[in-house]
Amino acid sequence: MNFDRIREKLNILADAAKYDVSCASSGSDRTNKTKGLGNASKMGICHSYTADGRCVSLLKILLTNHCIFDCAYCVTRKSNDVPRAAFKVQEVVDLTINFYRRNYIEGLFLSSGIFKSPDHTMERLVSVAKKLRKEENFNGYIHLKSIPGASDELMYEAGLYADRLSVNIEVPTISGLKLLAPDKKHEDFTKPMEKVKNEIVRYKSEQKIIKNTPKYAPAGQSTQMIVGASGESDKDIMYSATYYYKTYNMKRVYYSGYVPVTHDSRLPAIGSQVPMLRENRLYQTDWLLRFYGFSVGEILNNQHPNLDMDVDPKLSWALRNLHHFPVNVNTADKRLLARIPGIGMRSVDKIVKARKFRKLNWDHLKKMGVALNRAQYFMVCESRYWERRDLDAEKIKGMILQNSSGKFRNQYSTQLSLFN
């Protein structure tokens, strides 16, 4: 192997791939049955963290950054003057295996610019995955970011070797797509998604009858949207996210604050700030929809098309709906407990378990890790002391912000801390 040449390629092709934020290696259950190499950890493992605190668990690279298309938001677009490179299929295989054996990574995240045609490109991606599985007996994690417009046949084959498949929608609205990615049609994204969804459904039902049905994308499919590139509202983003979750059984939708990479009048200028707080608020909302039993219309609607940047979306919802509060933590059902600001799903479980033994007071709740500075305005417990003043939303918000400025200031810079 010519290491110098590989080094050059790796620098170019890792750099071009880094804007894809998804790095999950979780959700697959591939085991190492044949004394081969690797397995997938159900929870996923972060082997390192980037300087901005994102998990590094996969070798995330492009097969090539040559591209025949010209999507405005993308560094790899045809009209951009950047160094280009292309890996050979075997080179990607060798890199993956050697990194994996040293415990650097959980597996491979492979994507590509489009050379010649979508199918031509997709075929190469599939052959990397196939080689890893068939020739190297590799059971680590493989995520193939599929090429919009790839054929059903290739999407089928991809799922046989990959743990996860994704097609990035990137632009959340159809009008934005026309403006920023004129070479692509909406169907180029949705058709592969539809195929993957159907194959997963088929796999799951066949698996019940025939034990050794070949696996198909056991970690499901995901997609990514760029935030802040095309003037969309938070409502636009979350409504389309909800649509993709429902229609295509997405495992995850990722939100990626747009990092300006180009001078283009259609886009924010180079040097504009990356909307990281907004990105964080969107993830929090996504969390509320998936795990806390909220529906999207409760959080975002025509009156409130954008998320509150000062406070998290659950607190923001609670402040608009004070008539649901205070909730009694010793009697309320799980669904209501989960709606109290400052109480996360873990605390909900702890509360439900502990209150079988005794009525809970402030002290108990504090020990369980409930964020009382927020929760205290929305709940009562076994104590004579609770917030009796008839405070309005603005007042409560003010007091919470005052008492937790440090913590909230933190959230301006973090993507990862969600709720507690």
Added chain:
Amino acid sequence: MNTSTTLIYDGSFNGFLTAVFVAFDEKINVVDIQKNNQSQSGLFSDTETVFTNVEKAKRVWNGIRNKSYNAISNVYFAFLSETEGVELMLYNYIQKLMRAQSGKCLDYSDSTVLYIAQLAKKVGREKHRMEAFVRFQLTKDEIYFANIEPDFDVLPLISKHFRDRYADQKWLIYDIKRKYGIYYDLDHVEMVSLNLKDIQHNKTVKSNAFTSEEYEYQTLWNDYFKSTNIASRINPKLHTQHVPKRYWKYLSEKKEAV
């Protein structure tokens, strides 16, 4: 009245379980359970030395496990924390557990139960960190070698993870602090002790114990790590929160290029 007794055991987990067995069996009023190399006799208590007995240890193990899977792993994890005085805490914990109707009804507002659970959690976190931060280097005799200095004695806990994952390569993970390692020879894992002249951390000096390719791959990995950064998103505080500085020594991506 029962006189109070300090039990002395050999420091092994089986030894500890044997001590628990003896205490229950002979209805001893236990004031402390200590390792034999660090025992201090109390003024008003007797000491009794317990000889490790795998059969007895197994009976305690099964007894706890039958109550709750969660409890047995809590006991084992907390024991490996090597925290001073953990044995007595564990003894109290096991007493409570045995009195409870089922392990599921353990009361988490009880301070002993909470303490053991938290301790076990800390050890669990260290286990996960080691599974993530071990960096193998390939030696000339084709063994993937790594050394670690974990806060707690986690080698017994991480063994399965590495055996399952790296079933087709020989590997050795060595705990420098506790001076023993685990070695997988393509068939099974065994404990080894080594005479390491030279601790192979991420030194900036190349060692000829390793293949020359080894350093090429480290360079590629370092390059890769650098290129994952997006300059406009840098957040050093969040970074050290995820990778506390004391772990940096393991990570080849954190060392200056060789």
